[in-house]
Amino acid sequence: MYSSYDVIVVGAGHAGCEAAHAAATMGSSVLLVTMNMQTIAQMSCNPAMGGVAKGQIVREVDALGGMSGIISDKSMIQFRMLNRSKGPAMWSPRCQSDRNMFAWEWRKTLEENRNIDFWQDSVVGVLTKDGRTVGVKTALGVEFKANAVVLTNGTFLNGQMFIGEKVFGGGRTAERAATGLTEQLVELGFESGRMKTGTPPRVDGRSLNYGLMEEQLGDENPSKFSYTNTPALTKQRSCWITYTNQTVHDELKNGFEKSPMFTGRIKGLGPRYCPSIEDKINRFADKDRHQIFVEPEGWDTVEVYVNGFSTSLPENVQYDALRKIPGFENVRMFRPGYAVEYDYFPPTQLKPTLETQLVKNLFFAGQINGTTGYEEAACQGLMAGINAHRNVREEAEFTVKRSEGYIGVLIDDLITKGTEEPYRMFTSRAEYRTLLRQDNADLRLTEKGYAIGLASQSRYDNMIAKRNGVTELTSAIRAAKVKPEDVNGWLQEKGSSPLREKGSLYTLLKRPELEQNEINELLARIPNMPRVGEEIAEQTVIEIKYEDYLNRERQNVDKLDKWESLAIQSSFDYDQLKALSFEGKEKLKRLRPSTIGQASRISGVSPSDVSILLVYMGR
Incomplete structure (x- = not known):
C-alpha cells in the first residue's frame, strides 16, 4: 500500500474497472477505491451485456485492449446476434450473463494486475493544487496522492432510493450513498444536476x-x-x-x-x-x-x-x-x-479525453456524465484510464473519431451536445454506422490500441492475420469465374436464380438473397478458392455486398475529416470575432470545442458562425 500513485480510480463499476485495467496495463501505478470490495463490477441492473449499438461498443472496447468482451465471454449463459434479418450495420451481439461469475472474473482480472492496489472507503473530496488534481481524501480521513484521478461514481453521489412513499439514502440496494463529493466539486466551480434510473423486482x-x-x-x-x-x-x-x-x-x-x-x-x-x-x-x-x-x-x-x-x-x-x-x-x-436518484455533472464540462476543463488531470467517466448502461460506462472508463495514464506521462491525448467508432460518437455527443436525460447509445446516433459494424471493430481500432501499449501483441497479430485473410480472399474472388454446373444446385436451394453462363464470382456475391453466414458453402464449390474461417468469409462478403455504400461513407468521412483536423486552441478568444452570432459565441465560449468539426455540431452554432471561424483561421 503506497501513499502516492500515478492514477487513482474512484468507483469499481464497469467504468472504474476498465479505467483501472487500462491505466495499469499501460504501466501506471493505480489505486482503485471502492466503497465495497464485494461489489466490484456488480451488474446493478439486468445480467446482460451488449444489444443494439451496445454490442458494437463492447467489441470496440475489446479491439482497443479492454476487458469487457473477455469477461462477458467467460461468464455468458446465452448468446444472440440481434437484427440478423437486417443489414450487417444493424447486427448487434448480446449475451445473457451469470451475474456472480461476471463480477468474479472482473475482480480476478484486476487482482492479477500487480500495478493495481485496492482501498475500501468512500471518497469525499478531490485534492487540488494550482488548478490540477493531486489526489483524493476519503471518509476515513486518509489522503492519497496521485498525478491523475478518474471519478466513476455511478448512481452513488447523494443517491436516494424510492419504493412507493419510502425514501432512503443509497446508490444501490443495501449500499449507502456517497456524500460530500458533489458539494466539493460544486465549490470548485462544476455544475451538477440530478438524474434517475430504476430496476425491476x-x-x-x-x-x-x-x-x-x-x-x-x-x-x-x-x-x-x-x-x-x-x-x-x-x-x-x-x-x-x-x-x-x-x-x-x-x-x-x-x-x-x-x-x-x-x-x-x-x-x-x-x-x-x-x-x-x-x-x-x-x-x-x-x-x-x-x-x-x-x-x-x-x-x-x-x-x-x-x-x-x-x-x-x-x-x-x-x-x-x-x-x-x-x-x-x-x-x-x-x-x-426501486428507483434511484443521483447527482451527475453535465458532460459539456469535459474535453474529448474526458478530462475536466476546470481541473487538469481530473477525469469523469460513466453515469457521473449522464449516461446509462454498462457498455456506455465501460467505454468511457477505458478512454479516461488511457488518457489519465498518458497525461501523467505528458503524452499526446488519445481519442476515437466519430468515423472510427461508436465510442467516438458517444463521447462527442456528450461533450458537444450534453444531455438532460440518461444518454443511451443507438445505431441511429452514428452517421457512419455502415462503417462502424460489430464485425470489423478490430480492423478499425486494434492498431490504435496496440500503438499506445494497451492492445497486446497477440491481439495485434490476430488482427493482421484477419486483415491479410480478407485481402487474400477478396483478390481470389475478384479473379474467380464461376461455372453454372458448380453452383446452380446450391443457388436454387437458396432461392436464387441459376447462372446461364460462366460469370464473375464477385458479381454473384452481391446478390442480396445470399446470406453472409452461408457464403463459405458457396466458396467451397469454387475450384482453387482459399479456405478461410467464417469470420474472414463473412467480413469479405460484407465488404463486397455493400461496396458502393461503404465507398460513399468513406468519401463523406474524408470530406468531414478536414474540419476535424482543424484544431482550435482552448484559450481562443471568441470575443474578438464580432461577426459571430450572440448564441454561437456564448456556446463556443462555454463548450470550448477542440476542432472546427466539433464546433459545427454544437447546437446554436450556425453554418455562418463556422464560416467566420474558417475565414479567421485562413481557410
Whole structure:
C-alpha cells in the first residue's frame, strides 16, 4: 500500500474497472477505491451485456485492449446476434450473463494486475493544487496522492432510493450513498444536476410457470464478443417472454397515487428509452400489453430478473401486479424494484479525453456524465484510464473519431451536445454506422490500441492475420469465374436464380438473397478458392455486398475529416470575432470545442458562425 500513485480510480463499476485495467496495463501505478470490495463490477441492473449499438461498443472496447468482451465471454449463459434479418450495420451481439461469475472474473482480472492496489472507503473530496488534481481524501480521513484521478461514481453521489412513499439514502440496494463529493466539486466551480434510473423486482424462478411463456433460445451457433481466443459457449440457458395485460395495468394504477415519479418526489429525469412500467402505462395508454423478458441471473441460481418491469411503486402493488402476469400467478418475490436518484455533472464540462476543463488531470467517466448502461460506462472508463495514464506521462491525448467508432460518437455527443436525460447509445446516433459494424471493430481500432501499449501483441497479430485473410480472399474472388454446373444446385436451394453462363464470382456475391453466414458453402464449390474461417468469409462478403455504400461513407468521412483536423486552441478568444452570432459565441465560449468539426455540431452554432471561424483561421 503506497501513499502516492500515478492514477487513482474512484468507483469499481464497469467504468472504474476498465479505467483501472487500462491505466495499469499501460504501466501506471493505480489505486482503485471502492466503497465495497464485494461489489466490484456488480451488474446493478439486468445480467446482460451488449444489444443494439451496445454490442458494437463492447467489441470496440475489446479491439482497443479492454476487458469487457473477455469477461462477458467467460461468464455468458446465452448468446444472440440481434437484427440478423437486417443489414450487417444493424447486427448487434448480446449475451445473457451469470451475474456472480461476471463480477468474479472482473475482480480476478484486476487482482492479477500487480500495478493495481485496492482501498475500501468512500471518497469525499478531490485534492487540488494550482488548478490540477493531486489526489483524493476519503471518509476515513486518509489522503492519497496521485498525478491523475478518474471519478466513476455511478448512481452513488447523494443517491436516494424510492419504493412507493419510502425514501432512503443509497446508490444501490443495501449500499449507502456517497456524500460530500458533489458539494466539493460544486465549490470548485462544476455544475451538477440530478438524474434517475430504476430496476425491476427479482423473483424466484421456481415459482414461475414457464409453460405459459414463449421460450427464447440462444443462437444455434453462438458467437462471442472478444477477438481473442476466449472459450466457445457450448451450452446455454433459455430466456422467456410473457406480457402484461389490462388487469396488470389496473393493479399498477392502484398505486399511482403513491408513485414517487407521479407525486413529484423524484425530480431527476429518467431514461426515456427504458421507462418504468408505470411510465409505459401512463405514456402509452393505447397499449393493452407490454413485453416482459424473463431472464435467469446465472447458471446456479433460481433468481430471475423481470426485464421490462422496472418500477418504484409500493412493494405490495408490485407483488399484486406481478401475480396477474401469465406464468407469474404463484410468483415469490426476492426483492422489489426501486428507483434511484443521483447527482451527475453535465458532460459539456469535459474535453474529448474526458478530462475536466476546470481541473487538469481530473477525469469523469460513466453515469457521473449522464449516461446509462454498462457498455456506455465501460467505454468511457477505458478512454479516461488511457488518457489519465498518458497525461501523467505528458503524452499526446488519445481519442476515437466519430468515423472510427461508436465510442467516438458517444463521447462527442456528450461533450458537444450534453444531455438532460440518461444518454443511451443507438445505431441511429452514428452517421457512419455502415462503417462502424460489430464485425470489423478490430480492423478499425486494434492498431490504435496496440500503438499506445494497451492492445497486446497477440491481439495485434490476430488482427493482421484477419486483415491479410480478407485481402487474400477478396483478390481470389475478384479473379474467380464461376461455372453454372458448380453452383446452380446450391443457388436454387437458396432461392436464387441459376447462372446461364460462366460469370464473375464477385458479381454473384452481391446478390442480396445470399446470406453472409452461408457464403463459405458457396466458396467451397469454387475450384482453387482459399479456405478461410467464417469470420474472414463473412467480413469479405460484407465488404463486397455493400461496396458502393461503404465507398460513399468513406468519401463523406474524408470530406468531414478536414474540419476535424482543424484544431482550435482552448484559450481562443471568441470575443474578438464580432461577426459571430450572440448564441454561437456564448456556446463556443462555454463548450470550448477542440476542432472546427466539433464546433459545427454544437447546437446554436450556425453554418455562418463556422464560416467566420474558417475565414479567421485562413481557410
